[in-house]
Amino acid sequence: MSIRARFDIAYPGFTFAANLDLPGRGVTALFGHSGSGKTTCLRAIAGLERAPGGYLEVNGEVWQDDANDIFLPTHKRPLGYVFQEANLFAHLTVRDNLDYGRKRVAAAKHRITPKHMIELLGIAPLLDRLPERLSGGERQRVAIARALLTSPSLLLMDEPLAALDMKRKAEILPYLERLHDELDVPVLYVSHTPDEVARLADHLVLLEDGKVIASGATSELMTRLDMPLAHGDSAEALIPATVIRQDINDLLTFVAFHGGELTLPFQEVQIGQHVRIRIQARDVSLTLTRQQDTSILNILSATVTDICNDNPGQVLVALDVGGTRMLARITHKSSEALELKAGSKVYAQIKGVAILK
Amino acid sequence: MLAAADLAAIWLTLKLATLTTVLLLLIGTPIAWWLARTRSAWKGAVIAVVALPIVLPPTVIGFYLLVAMGPNGPIGQLTQSLGLGVLPFTFAGLVVASVFYSMPFVVQPILNAFEAIGEGPLEAAATLRASPLDAFFTVAVPLARPGFITASILGFAHTVGEFGVVLMIGGNIPDQTRVVSVQIYDHVEALEYAQAHWLSAGLVVFSFVVLLALYGLNPNRRR
Numbered sequence: 394m395s396i397r398a399r400f401d402i403a404y405p406g407f408t409f410a411a412n413l414d415l416p417g418r419g420v421t422a423l424f425g426h427s428g429s430g431k432t433t434c435l436r437a438i439a440g441l442e443r444a445p446g447g448y449l450e451v452n453g454e455v456w457q458d459d460a461n462d463i464f465l466p467t468h469k470r471p472l473g474y475v476f477q478e479a480n481l482f483a484h485l486t487v488r489d490n491l492d493y494g495r496k497r498v499a500a501a502k503h504r505i506t507p508k509h510m511i512e513l514l515g516i517a518p519l520l521d522r523l524p525e526r527l528s529g530g531e532r533q534r535v536a537i538a539r540a541l542l543t544s545p546s547l548l549l550m551d552e553p554l555a556a557l558d559m560k561r562k563a564e565i566l567p568y569l570e571r572l573h574d575e576l577d578v579p580v581l582y583v584s585h586t587p588d589e590v591a592r593l594a595d596h597l598v599l600l601e602d603g604k605v606i607a608s609g610a611t612s613e614l615m616t617r618l619d620m621p622l623a624h625g626d627s628a629e630a631l632i633p634a635t636v637i638r639q640d641i642n643d644l645l646t647f648v649a650f651h652g653g654e655l656t657l658p659f660q661e662v663q664i665g666q667h668v669r670i671r672i673q674a675r676d677v678s679l680t681l682t683r684q685q686d687t688s689i690l691n692i693l694s695a696t697v698t699d700i701c702n703d704n705p706g707q708v709l710v711a712l713d714v715g716g717t718r719m720l721a722r723i724t725h726k727s728s729e730a731l732e733l734k735a736g737s738k739v740y741a742q743i744k745g746v747a748i749l750k
Numbered sequence: 751m752l753a754a755a756d757l758a759a760i761w762l763t764l765k766l767a768t769l770t771t772v773l774l775l776l777i778g779t780p781i782a783w784w785l786a787r788t789r790s791a792w793k794g795a796v797i798a799v800v801a802l803p804i805v806l807p808p809t810v811i812g813f814y815l816l817v818a819m820g821p822n823g824p825i826g827q828l829t830q831s832l833g834l835g836v837l838p839f840t841f842a843g844l845v846v847a848s849v850f851y852s853m854p855f856v857v858q859p860i861l862n863a864f865e866a867i868g869e870g871p872l873e874a875a876a877t878l879r880a881s882p883l884d885a886f887f888t889v890a891v892p893l894a895r896p897g898f899i900t901a902s903i904l905g906f907a908h909t910v911g912e913f914g915v916v917l918m919i920g921g922n923i924p925d926q927t928r929v930v931s932v933q934i935y936d937h938v939e940a941l942e943y944a945q946a947h948w949l950s951a952g953l954v955v956f957s958f959v960v961l962l963a964l965y966g967l968n969p970n971r972r973r
Contacts, residue, residue, distance in 0.1 A: 482889055494879055
């Protein structure tokens with residue numbers, strides 16, 4: 394199960410050259426600034442953009458191999474595409490929009506049912522409306538359902554939230570997370586928003602000026618100090634974890650991750666549930682000895698792996714906690730006072746932990 | 751009131767305009783689609799040729815069509831070899847001429863409507879497994895509906911209002927080529943002003959109603 398792509402597209406003033414080998418499952422985010430080639434890459438995979446001399450193979454099926462004169466036109470590729478603008482058909486009701494792709498796919502290939510999609514994306518009340526009577530967020534939900542109802546073997550999403558305001562974004566993100574958990578469709582997700590990537594992506598491809606600068610697990614790339622994502626105010630670590638205990642007297646939730654345990658304020662989660670934990674670099678402080686009389690519950694033993702300068706007067710410290718990577722942002726002065734360097738043994742005091750899902 | 755000859759002229763006019771409009775929708779739609787989608791260097795030239803009848807005097811169009819459809823012209827040679835004879839001074843000839851004459855009034859609105867759709871819905875259709883032809887009929891045509899309505903109304907009305915081309919190519923043969931506009935000309939020549947009034951006023955009302963329908967009721971303008 395994998396997606397292998399090799400594209401070279403030359404535009405006046407911009408060249409896009411990518412050689413990708415992506416996992417054929419879970420959510421892979423193509424992340425970069427506007428103009429980095431994310432959308433071009435997605436359109437080339439869909440066949441909407443012709444990349445001469447390109448090669449594309451999705452889960453063993455060759456979609457494009459110009460060396461052997463193979464190029465499947467878009468409508469013959471078993472994919473779903475969610476555009477930035479929903480692109481619903483204005484002359485059809487929501488119900489007919491949903492049916493449009495589904496009825497063009499052989500019934501034997503239907504894996505995803507309308508009932509499931511309508512329920513999952515909460516669009517039952519909208520079915521008889523025309524697209525012009527929908528809000529931006531509703532439109533995008535219908536577009537996602539419409540694409541998925543073709544039971545695609547790959548779902549491409551081109552910044553599906555970009556045209557929405559913060560409130561609508563917050564409204565859709567939980568639906569996207571449910572898709573990720575409930576459906577076994579690999580997703581390529583284009584975004585320039587670190588927060589979306591953090592919440593949705595398992596795998597990350599960083600693009601810059603039409604080139605791939607890194608590709609790897611989200612939790613790793615977000616904490617690597619040589620990567621742009623580890624900088625800026627939102628520097629954070631994302632850690633897969635499992636809920637192990639709920640304490641309803643003290644209203645606490647306990648989770649285990651590879652390398653330790655964390656205590657959180659009480660969350661509405663099930664014991665055994667897999668969750669993604671977010672620890673922001675600015676919420677982590679470091680000590681050389683374990684503090685005894687402190688209000689902080691989460692204190693983990695860690696090893697410093699890397700240090701680099703960050704905002705003026707601050708440094709970013711990469712930590713290894715029993716095999717899991719985390720970041721701490723501390724002042725330059727503290728770093729010197731503690732004589733931190735790669736290999737130093739420290740205790741990470743974590744002030745804030747959030748469950749993303 | 752209206753004499754039998756006037757009614758025959760009205761009937762002939764409606765028949766000509768209807769047939770011309772239907773033919774133009776069939777011919778004009780693929781032309782408009784090609785123009786809307788092509789990146790060919792010929793696009794401008796084709797648009798200009800289609801638009802020529804807007805600026806040329808009808809006599810010029812009529813003259814060249816007469817030559818082309820005559821026994822020695824290319825269209826005349828073709829129709830003769832097909833055993834159809836020559837077209838000038840026949841109803842068929844009038845239909846061919848009207849198709850050329852009214853072409854821009856049908857192609858332009860459809861072209862505008864196709865261009866207004868943009869790439870988005872068609873790309874969406876392709877990702878939903880619709881072949882280009884499928885997407886054309888199930889997405890482009892329905893979305894361009896206001897353009898088709900405008901095109902039909904304008905094509906029909908413009909053919910009804912044609913005079914110069916008819917005179918050049920069709921002459922004045924009852925039940926064959928004598929349409930309302932020519933009949934009015936005949937009445938005036940014969941100083942039959944009363945009959946001329948009936949037909950002329952009829953055309954004025956007809957034209958007003960058509961334009962009212964176009965500008966007042968067209969869903970295009972409702973938003």
